[in-house]
Structures are given as C-alpha cells and as structure tokens.
Amino acid sequence: MARPHALPRLGALVLLILGAIGAPAHADHDPRGRRADPPERSTIGIRLLEASSNRRDDPRARLYIVDHINPGTTISRRFEVRNGSDTTRAIRVYAGGAEIRKNAFTPLPERVTGEPASWITVDRPRLAVPPRSSVTLKATISIPENATEGERYGVLLAETSSEGPSPQKNLRMISRVGIRLYLDIGPGGDRPSDFEIERLTPGRTETGMPVVKATVRNTGERALDFEGRMWLSDGPGGLSAGPFPAQVGTTVAPGGTAPVMVVLDERLPDGPWGVKLELRSGQVERTVTGTLTFPAKPSSWGLPAFLDEAPSWLLPAGAVTALALPVALLVRARRRSAARDARQAGPPAAGGDGPDAPDAGT
CATH class of the missing domain: 2.60.40.10 (Immunoglobulins)
Known part of the structure; x- marks a missing residue:
C-alpha cells in the first residue's frame, strides 16, 4: 500500500507528526x-x-x-x-x-x-x-x-x-x-463526553489516493482524541477492503468540529461502495454506515456519503420541515376556499370592506 500524501488543495489533512507530545x-x-x-x-x-x-x-x-x-x-x-x-x-x-x-x-x-x-x-x-x-x-x-x-x-x-x-x-x-x-x-462527578459523526466526504489526493474526511462534532463537555477504522464493502464486482486506520492526532475541544482523515488504497476503484466507520475516544464509540463514490479526478472532493442514519442535529430541522409543509398546505387550501365562497356570494355591500372580503389578487 502506498504512503499517504498531503492534500494541499483539499483542505486540512490531519497528519500524525512524530513529536514529543503529539505522537x-x-x-x-x-x-x-x-x-x-x-x-x-x-x-x-x-x-x-x-x-x-x-x-x-x-x-x-x-x-x-x-x-x-x-x-x-x-x-x-x-x-x-x-x-x-x-x-x-x-x-x-x-x-x-x-x-x-x-x-x-x-x-x-x-x-x-x-x-x-x-x-x-x-x-x-x-x-x-x-x-x-x-x-x-x-x-x-x-x-x-x-x-x-x-x-x-x-x-x-x-x-x-x-x-x-x-x-x-x-x-x-x-x-x-x-x-x-x-x-x-469541579464538584460532583465527571462531565459527560460524547460526539457525533456528521458526514463522510470522499476525495482524492493530488496523486489520486482515495481519502475520506469524517466531520466530527464534540457534543460533550470534555476534550476528545480520536482513533478509528474504516471498512469498504459491496464495491464494483463485489469487492471489499479494509480496515483502514484513521489518522490520529486530532483533538477536539467541547463544542468544536474537526476533520478526521482516512487514507485508503490507491488501487481502489471509484465505487459505489458501502462504507462503515468506527471512531472512538476513550470509552465513547460511534459508528456510521452509508454509501459513497470517490471522484475520478485527483485533488478533488466528491459528494458526501449517503448515510443510513441521519445525524441527530438534522432531526429537529427535518421535523420542523415535515410539520411546516402540511400546515402551509392547509392554510393555502383554506384561503382558496374562502375566496371561492366570496365569489359565489357576490360583491360586498356598498361601503363595506368587511373582514371576510378576499384580498385582491387571491
């Protein structure tokens, strides 16, 4: 397997730098x-x-x-x-x-x-x-x-x-x-530690190496250090590959978001692939699965993976959208019904713009 390469035009690639503290x-x-x-x-x-x-x-x-x-x-x-x-x-x-x-x-x-x-x-x-x-x-x-x-x-x-x-x-x-x-x-017990994997984005390095960027959000109250593994399955011709280690060296403060990179084998075709990523910090472990396709061109990002389960931060927005759509349709239907009833009743009485008169242009 070839060595990982830097991604100068793909954003921040977090590398393990052999130093006194980081490695x-x-x-x-x-x-x-x-x-x-x-x-x-x-x-x-x-x-x-x-x-x-x-x-x-x-x-x-x-x-x-x-x-x-x-x-x-x-x-x-x-x-x-x-x-x-x-x-x-x-x-x-x-x-x-x-x-x-x-x-x-x-x-x-x-x-x-x-x-x-x-x-x-x-x-x-x-x-x-x-x-x-x-x-x-x-x-x-x-x-x-x-x-x-x-x-x-x-x-x-x-x-x-x-x-x-x-x-x-x-x-x-x-x-x-x-x-x-x-x-x-502080008094009491340990503050909670938790995180979410918000998205997986496939890409390729300058030399064409396939890479996946996991966007991770620290939703707890303690700093986190990550390690993890990624598997690919159900690829072209039924291929499978992995596990591939996540590159360590990323520390995320509470409330922060950071990329965690996984560099894969250069021989892998574009896909589509089934993907599974396990990330862990201490005793907290999260797993996401989905489907992704690597872009064909070097030094580029593809579309984010379609995840089998949406991150929880998307659920409130999705719930609001799902509720707002039927409410809007109901209001529109009632306005049309009121306008139809008004036309059937004829023009309003002289000098009266009563409260039930339809708006112009309805």
Whole structure:
C-alpha cells in the first residue's frame, strides 16, 4: 500500500507528526496503550503506569492523565522515564501548560506558567538514567480549594539535552517527550463526553489516493482524541477492503468540529461502495454506515456519503420541515376556499370592506 500524501488543495489533512507530545509512539507506547520500542535507540521515552480506578477500561486514560478532581483534592500517578541510548542521560522532569489549538493538543512554552502546571510536583525532578534502562517516578496533583470549574490541559515532560553545542550549528540539541493531562475540575462527578459523526466526504489526493474526511462534532463537555477504522464493502464486482486506520492526532475541544482523515488504497476503484466507520475516544464509540463514490479526478472532493442514519442535529430541522409543509398546505387550501365562497356570494355591500372580503389578487 502506498504512503499517504498531503492534500494541499483539499483542505486540512490531519497528519500524525512524530513529536514529543503529539505522537504516542514517541512516548513509548502506541495509540492502544501497548508497550513499544522507541523509534530510535538514542531517544528517551515516557509512559503512564497507572490510571484512576474508574477508568481502567478507558484506553485513553492508559496513555494520558485523564481525571475529574474536586477542589481541595490531591491525587498521584506513577509514570516511567526510559533512556534508550547507550550512554547515561541527565533528564529533567517537570509539568507545563497546554491548549487545544486548531484541533491539535499544543504544549505552551516553558516560560508560560500557571494552571495546571503550578498544581503538579514530581518526586525526582532531576535524575540520571543509566543506558537502556528506566526509572519509575511519581507526579502529585494538588487542586486548590478555590480552583474554578472547567477542564484544564497540561503536560508532564521529560527533557534531555546534548553534552555540548552542535559542532555544525553551534546549537544545543534538546529532546522532550511528554504525557498529556486532561483535568476536569469541579464538584460532583465527571462531565459527560460524547460526539457525533456528521458526514463522510470522499476525495482524492493530488496523486489520486482515495481519502475520506469524517466531520466530527464534540457534543460533550470534555476534550476528545480520536482513533478509528474504516471498512469498504459491496464495491464494483463485489469487492471489499479494509480496515483502514484513521489518522490520529486530532483533538477536539467541547463544542468544536474537526476533520478526521482516512487514507485508503490507491488501487481502489471509484465505487459505489458501502462504507462503515468506527471512531472512538476513550470509552465513547460511534459508528456510521452509508454509501459513497470517490471522484475520478485527483485533488478533488466528491459528494458526501449517503448515510443510513441521519445525524441527530438534522432531526429537529427535518421535523420542523415535515410539520411546516402540511400546515402551509392547509392554510393555502383554506384561503382558496374562502375566496371561492366570496365569489359565489357576490360583491360586498356598498361601503363595506368587511373582514371576510378576499384580498385582491387571491
């Protein structure tokens, strides 16, 4: 299967960028929470070792610190820092802030302090990790009594630097890896998480690769990170294909909408195809099915898929339309009946434009 290509003229294609925070593989685990070797033996890694008791079945909580915490409460989480190189590494561990910017989880610069970084302490903020080994640490999160309600975003970072400036550019090389934090602050229980898949739009990249853009709306009160799979069936000649993984790296804030992209095999014909998409964020999973046809031309979008079940946001509008049409027909019929009765009764009495007189032109 060919590698995915960018879509410069098809809109925003969300790609997994191998970075310290955005790529779970760089944090020493894959998107499903399984242990994986670092991409390079010279890198450092970091991974969470425990989740809250009520989130043990939540795959997202095995990757990130995802919790609801009441003001005045303190929790702790164990995590591991790994040195995959052949030399001892001096590693600094600290907490920083983050925000969701353009549907991406984005750590803030280190100089930006405040919540939630000021609430987090690490038992060993500086340590030397021997070659090809790991150290277990503990982060303590203490929420002040006067903390306001709402979800906060942060990151727990492990950082190492080269021994001296780079001889080529006179620069010191710094490597960082991190664990995301999604902290919901407030009394009571966890805020609800939910989302809808509003539409599926088939397209082709510049090089003709078939791609499907799923438009996803966060209808809950917590930020969401997505993973998923797509299948095609009942294609030309009875062909089936898949599953194809959704490209990870999309984070959607409450109330936000974002595209989630699925790039498919370049050998697939245009269709029509039956399509099935499963998307998941944490313990919330949604599935849509329908029919779509890919456009023939590269660098173009086709018509949105015909979904087997309309999104719920369309139902109120559909219900209003269905109700308004018979009401309008009834009003029109009554006006015609009133006009016919008036013509049969003859002209109105002199000087009288009575209330039952028909409008001119009816």
